[in-house]
Amino acid sequence: MQVEKFYYDNRSVKNFAFATVIWGVIGMLAGLYAALQLVFPSLNFIQYGSFGRLRPLHTNAVIFAFVGNGIFMGVYYSLQRLCKARMFSDTLSKIHFWGWQLIIVAAAITLPLGITAGKEYAELEWPIDIAITLMWVVFGWNMFGTILKRREKHLYVAIWFYIATFVTVAVLHITNSMALPVTLFKSYSLYAGVQDALVQWWYGHNAVAFFLTTPYLGLMYYFMPKAANRPVYSYKLSIIHFWSLIFLYIWAGPHHLLYTALPNWAQSLGVVFSVMLIFPSWGGMINGLLTLRGAWDKVRDDVILKFMVVAVTAYGMATFEGPLLSLKSISAISHYTDWIVAHVHVGALGWNGMLTFGILYWLIPRIFNTTLYSKKLANNHFWLGTLGIVFYAVPMYWAGFQQSSMWKQFTEAGQLKYTFLETVTYMKPFYAMRSLGGTLYLLGTLFMVYNLYKTAKAGKLVANEAAEAAPLEKAYVSHKGEHWHRWIERKPVQLMVVSLIVILIGGAIEMIPTFMIKSNVPTISSVKPYTPLELQGRDLYVREGCYTCHSQMIRPFRSETERYGEYSKAGEFVYDHPFQWGSKRTGPDLAREGTGNLKKTNGWHFRHFREPSSMSEGSIMPPYAFMLKDNLDTSTTIAKINAMRTLGVPYEKGFEKVANADLMAQANEIADNLKTDSIRVSPNKEVIALIAYIQRMGKDISTQPTNR
Amino acid sequence: MYKFIKQYTETMDYAAIYPMISLFIFFLFFIVLLVLVKKMDKKRVIELSNIPLDTDETITSNN
Numbered sequence: 001m002q003v004e005k006f007y008y009d010n011r012s013v014k015n016f017a018f019a020t021v022i023w024g025v026i027g028m029l030a031g032l033y034a035a036l037q038l039v040f041p042s043l044n045f046i047q048y049g050s051f052g053r054l055r056p057l058h059t060n061a062v063i064f065a066f067v068g069n070g071i072f073m074g075v076y077y078s079l080q081r082l083c084k085a086r087m088f089s090d091t092l093s094k095i096h097f098w099g100w101q102l103i104i105v106a107a108a109i110t111l112p113l114g115i116t117a118g119k120e121y122a123e124l125e126w127p128i129d130i131a132i133t134l135m136w137v138v139f140g141w142n143m144f145g146t147i148l149k150r151r152e153k154h155l156y157v158a159i160w161f162y163i164a165t166f167v168t169v170a171v172l173h174i175t176n177s178m179a180l181p182v183t184l185f186k187s188y189s190l191y192a193g194v195q196d197a198l199v200q201w202w203y204g205h206n207a208v209a210f211f212l213t214t215p216y217l218g219l220m221y222y223f224m225p226k227a228a229n230r231p232v233y234s235y236k237l238s239i240i241h242f243w244s245l246i247f248l249y250i251w252a253g254p255h256h257l258l259y260t261a262l263p264n265w266a267q268s269l270g271v272v273f274s275v276m277l278i279f280p281s282w283g284g285m286i287n288g289l290l291t292l293r294g295a296w297d298k299v300r301d302d303v304i305l306k307f308m309v310v311a312v313t314a315y316g317m318a319t320f321e322g323p324l325l326s327l328k329s330i331s332a333i334s335h336y337t338d339w340i341v342a343h344v345h346v347g348a349l350g351w352n353g354m355l356t357f358g359i360l361y362w363l364i365p366r367i368f369n370t371t372l373y374s375k376k377l378a379n380n381h382f383w384l385g386t387l388g389i390v391f392y393a394v395p396m397y398w399a400g401f402q403q404s405s406m407w408k409q410f411t412e413a414g415q416l417k418y419t420f421l422e423t424v425t426y427m428k429p430f431y432a433m434r435s436l437g438g439t440l441y442l443l444g445t446l447f448m449v450y451n452l453y454k455t456a457k458a459g460k461l462v463a464n465e466a467a468e469a470a471p472l473e474k475a476y477v478s479h480k481g482e483h484w485h486r487w488i489e490r491k492p493v494q495l496m497v498v499s500l501i502v503i504l505i506g507g508a509i510e511m512i513p514t515f516m517i518k519s520n521v522p523t524i525s526s527v528k529p530y531t532p533l534e535l536q537g538r539d540l541y542v543r544e545g546c547y548t549c550h551s552q553m554i555r556p557f558r559s560e561t562e563r564y565g566e567y568s569k570a571g572e573f574v575y576d577h578p579f580q581w582g583s584k585r586t587g588p589d590l591a592r593e594g595t596g597n598l599k600k601t602n603g604w605h606f607r608h609f610r611e612p613s614s615m616s617e618g619s620i621m622p623p624y625a626f627m628l629k630d631n632l633d634t635s636t637t638i639a640k641i642n643a644m645r646t647l648g649v650p651y652e653k654g655f656e657k658v659a660n661a662d663l664m665a666q667a668n669e670i671a672d673n674l675k676t677d678s679i680r681v682s683p684n685k686e687v688i689a690l691i692a693y694i695q696r697m698g699k700d701i702s703t704q705p706t707n708r
Numbered sequence: 709m710y711k712f713i714k715q716y717t718e719t720m721d722y723a724a725i726y727p728m729i730s731l732f733i734f735f736l737f738f739i740v741l742l743v744l745v746k747k748m749d750k751k752r753v754i755e756l757s758n759i760p761l762d763t764d765e766t767i768t769s770n771n
Contacts, residue, residue, distance in 0.1 A: 082759060156759040225760050235757035236745050243741050502737075509730050 004151065004471055007464035008080045010367040012093040014461055016073035017360060017367075019101060021449055023069060024356070026108075027061030028445060032438045034058050037622070038431040038586065041613070044622030048112040051622050052545030056123045057111040062348060063121060065104045067212055070356040072100070072139070074219040075162050077363055079146055082156045082222065084469035088145025092138055099135040103128060115185045118542035118578045119200050121207050122176050126187045129177040136173065140166045147492040151469040155492060157238040161218030163492060164246050164499040168210040171503065176203035182643045183636060186539070190647065193573025194261055197581055202253035202510060208344075209249040212352055213315075217245075217284055220312065223359050224291050227304045233290035237283055245280040246499060248273050250506035255326030258335065259555040260581065261570035266510060267328070273506070274326035281319030288312040303378040307358030310386055314350020318343065336551055336585040338430070339400025342393045349389045349441055357385065357448060364452050370459030377451045381444040388441025392434050399430035407585075408559040416562055420588040425618040524571035527700040529649045530693070532637050532663040537693030539640070540632075540686055541580065544624065551582035552591040552697070565592035565698060572700060575649050587621060592698030602670055603677025605691045627686040632667075634660050634684070666692060 034054045037043045044050045080087055087093050106128050110116070116123040124132070143166060147159065155163075176199055179187035189196050225232050232238060254262060254270025289312055292299060299305045321343055325334050334340060365372045372378060406426065409417040530538060541547075554560050556567040568591050573579055592598055600608075607614055610628055612621035641656040667683035670691055674681055681688070 078760075152759065154756055154759065156756065158760070222760050225757075229761070231754075231757040231761060235753045236748060239745050239748075240741060244738065247737055505733060 002470070003468050005466065005468050006086055007466055009076070009087045009090065009093060009463075010461060010465050011463045012087060012090075012097060013073055013077045013363070014367055014463075015097050016069050016076060017364060019097070020066060020069040020073050020356060021360065021452065023061060023065030023104060024353075025442070025445060025449060027058060027066045028438070028442045030054055030058040030061055032435060032442055035431065035435045035438055038620055039428055039435060041620045041622060047114075047624075047626045050544070050624075052548050053112050053114055053116075055548045056116060056120075056545055057108065059121055060107050060111065060123060061104070063207070063211060064107070067216075067348075067352050067356070068100065068104075070352070070359070071165070071211075071215040071219075072096070073363070074223065074359055075143065075215065077367075078158055078219065078222040079143060079162065082152065082159055083146055083150030084152045084467065085146055085150045088142050088149065092142040092145070096135060096138045096142060099131070099138060103131050103135060106131070110185070114543035114545075116542060116545065117177075117179060117187060117189065118545075118547060118580065119176070119189065119196075119203075120547070120583060121204055122173075122200070125185055126177070126179055126181050127184065129173070129179075132173060133170075133177075136166070136170055140170070144492060144496075151471055153472055155495065156222070157232075157235065157242060158218040158222040159492070160242050160495060160499070161214045161221065163496050164242070164503070165210050165215040165218070167496050167500050168206065168214070168246070168250075168503050171500070171507070172203045172206050172210065175507075176200060180643050180647060182639050186636070186640075188640075188643055188647060189578035191577070192647070193576045193579050194263075194570045196577065196579040197257055197260070197573075198254065198262060198266065198511060200579070201256040202250075202507060205253040205256060206250055208347070209245075209252075212347065213249075214246065216352060216355055217241075219355065219359060220284075220288050220308070223355075223362060224288055224308055224312075227302070227308060227358065227362055228292050228295050228298065230291065230293075230295060233287050233293060237287045241280050241284045241287060243502065245277075245284065247502050247506065248277050248280060250503045251510060252277055252326065254510065255331070256583065257581075258326070258328050258331040259557070260553050261568050261573065263570070269510060271326050271328060275323045278320060278323045281322075282316060285312055285316035285319065288315075303375055303382055304358045304362045306379075306382050307354045307361065307385075310382075310389075311351050311353075311355035311358060314346050314354065314389070318347040318351060321346070332555070332557065333404045334400060335555075336583070337400040337403045338396045338427070339404070340584065342396035342400060345392055345396070346389065349385070349392060353441070354385060357381065357445075360448065360452060364455055365459070367462055367465075368456050368459030369462050370455060373451050373454035373458060377447050381447040381451070384440050384444030384447065388437050388439075388444060391437030391440055393437070395430040395433035395437070399427050399434075402430075403427060407563070408557070410559070410562075416559065420563070421616050421618060424586070424620060428620070522569070522571045523574070524569060524701060527572055527574060529575050529644070529651055530696065531666055532641065532659040533666040533689050533692040534696045535640055535644070535693075536632055536634070536637065536663065537689035537691070537696075538580075540627070540690045541693055542578070546590075547580045547582040549582075549584060549586035549621070551585050551589045553581040554589055554591050560589070564589045565596045565598065566701065569701065575644070577644065577647055577649075590694070590697055592702070594695040595698040595702040598698075599695075601677060602673050602691050602695070603679055605694055606674055606677070606679050606681070606687060609687055609690065624687070624690075627690060628681065630686045631682075631684050632686045632689050634663060637663060 033043065033049075034051055037051045037054070047053070076087060076093070107124055110125060110128065111123060115125050117125055143162060147155065147163075178190040180190060181187045191199050221232055221238060251273035252270055254266045255274045256270075258267050258271070260267075289309070292305065292309070295305075299309055324330055325340070325343060361372060361378055403423055403426075406418045406423040407420075411417050552568070554564045554567045561567055573581075604615060606628075608616070609624040611623050611625070612619040637659045638656045641651050641659045645651045645656075664683065667688045670688050671681055671683035
């Protein structure tokens, strides 16, 4: 057969590789700065960079900019070689690259401005969400175009992982981003309370699964055999790995919501599937590590293999820990603590980071047709990175255990032994050590930047790399008795459809009952919609990213009900678009902040927002003094009330017309009350709305007198 | 666990069949997967696992 000559597109690979490196450094810098803010709260000197806004910037930058570009770099390189074809369209490649970078820039601008949807890892507002959807379609189009014009009949296992990634991320992103736009920069989640929480953590967990894991497993299945120069340990295992991983992962989301107001059966379902996840995860890890069978001597000299071995080992550790963390008894200890922060960083720094670095060191010299500038520097990077992970994770694990046990300790007299503030100040040395770990890791990354820069400079980009392959036979005649999987290995579209069905099973079984069955969210008649001022205040709470440090979900433990009051009920959140349960308690839970023993005066809150440490000595909360000066934007009130009504919040007809009058009346009340505390402030300041919201929390089902 | 599910799905018609279906899908999925993978042709598997390795590594440029 006639052999065809064609060229691989290395320019797109290079672009994505450089973007990976640049955004990686920026994302890590943001993380390091946020970590330092917890040690030195004075670093929160400007509202645009306060912890609550910076933390989403860090997570979004690392997940979608660093790992995102890393995925595209790896996919664009490996897909072309595995398909023996150039990427489908150079134009689509360009649109994809620049479109994705624009989305990242938009995120980097909007998040510091406080433009956020308030759902973790899905903070970006609706116009950017639409842009992400479009760019994802471009990526899929380009990928499927390439697969369809391939010269290799069979789809190697890496490509299945890419296809599953594409289809599942599309489903996750669209389902979770469903929102009703209020203005150009503000929207409300279509779901409320428990349902919003379930959708969010179904998304959140599977963003880990299908953005941070499956594409990287695809990369592992391509680049590890390449780097070790031997085929994957077991191809059969990789088939089982693939199908069972995508089937099981999608059910596990509710393990993020154990002991919350989520229906018990959904929690149990999440636990069972999370425990089972260990099998495919470890199957994949073992498959990766055993690929090096008989080549372990190479690991001693080959820095690329070193990175990959640590990456796969970190994957194994994180996926061993994950199922453990999802057991209810362990979640009772670990949830809301820094243990979880340690866990995700073993995954992010270890698995995603180290694998990305390994691939970069392998790939850059190849597309620049040269050798790596300095192996020694790369070795130093390896040790800095590895030590960085250890110095990051160990203090955070320690902090997590310590935090949890301090929260739960009682004195002999039966009272809580520690105030929340005591547990916070105790954490500071651990946070400082963690920053050291982060610094080492970042330093290693900077070594890599220099090393790759020198490598690229020494070589010349082979923008179009020549290759040859025979075209596919036009009509493939399947022979009798052929294996079933060959059918699917040849047909990318079928593979996509089957993957879609497999992931939809788990998602559907989890969600349909929660949405369909009324008894899942018992109605509480005393729960009323927010007043206009409280609603505006709540939106400020979302804008400032308060949920990054404060939960609004009291679990049914004595240690929590003693500290915070009655445990949270599903029916309390029916008007919360979006839910704000949070996932981390750097500060205390706020679900009952306006009631019982927790209630403080308006004056206390005013002074606390101005300078938290003036009211709680040693507090690491950022100051919000600018909210004492900035006027509340009441031009949006009508649109917000209308939007909420559309979403099912029972505001009376015509209420929007009097909403602002109602808002001002309540604001005047608070401003007057503040006067009794010798605080003179105009009622139209933002802080008034925020105080109104904080004072509202927990009031609906409070049976205690509201004034202490 | 079954009791849990039933209790919450009471208001749905034919609720009892729901967890049964999930269990059935789950077992069927893995049994079929394992059987089919076990039956795969060995030679073919070796061929497939070598796909990433048989690309030509020599780098030439047209620019």
